[in-house]
Amino acid sequence: MDKGLTLDRVAIFRNGTPLVAFDRHIAPGEVVSVMGPSGIGKSTLLSVVTGTLPPAFTFTGRILLDGRDVTHTAPHRRMVGILFQDDLLFPHLSVGANLAFGLRPGGSPAERRDRIAKALVDVDLAGFENRDPGTLSGGQKARVALMRMLLADPCALLLDEAFSRLDTALRAQVRALVFARARDRALPVLMVTHDAEDAAAAGGDIVNLGM
Structure with missing residues (x-):
């Protein structure tokens, strides 16, 4: 294969x-x-x-x-994951909730929170779970969009x-x-x-x- x-x-x-x-x-x-x-x-x-x-x-x-x-x-x-020129984050959801949207169903709430926290650390945004996407810089939004896509485990x-x-x-x-x-x-x-x-x-x- x-x-x-x-x-x-x-x-x-x-x-x-x-x-x-x-x-x-x-x-x-x-x-x-x-x-x-x-x-x-x-x-x-x-x-x-x-x-x-x-x-x-x-x-x-x-x-x-x-x-x-x-x-x-x-x-x-x-x-298949895709990134566009616009970050397409959900403005009514926190950063953490945006990332949770990318996760596949399953796992305990604690496990899901842990994956989100580790994803934010991976892009130097530790502790941003409760931030409003509207308060982020362009680069921060791009990093959140990237991690949301990667949390879906694309091929x-x-x-x-x-x-x-x-x-x-x-x-x-x-x-x-x-x-x-x-x-x-x-x-x-x-x-x-x-x-x-x-x-x-x-x-x-x-x-x-x-x-």
Whole structure:
């Protein structure tokens, strides 16, 4: 069984017109960056992997995750994590409650609290359980969003312009953290970005769509 994420001869069509063709295996811990002009289909490619392709699009090919064919699996059962340029934290929930949302069902309340506390320590936010997300800086929000996604124990990570709203210094810091955690957990990473520095920092192959 091939560990990692495989996009097997994936071809995407918009209203019947060919848009993107992508055929690639991404090994555990590897980052593949996808670049290209706006409208070329970069984010649409990620939606094929997550199972959330908009109705105007169709595709052929298969999505394999650790050897499992998830092409027609419901999105919430695919075990694919994704980070967007917006942190998408729930404003009405505390930081701890946001992280709890990422945990799978099961375990005692004490065990769940312990996992959340350890996750916050892992991103230098120890003791932030009761904080209001609205009081956090941009970098702190990005770290909470990352840990909420990782607490769901995904088998692959997708990045959709995940660092684009951060300033230059913060961007480098958060980017390094995300890549390090992905390597630590041996997650295959598929990243969509407009920024050549993001792709260079990833250290993996770069695929330019439309070229």
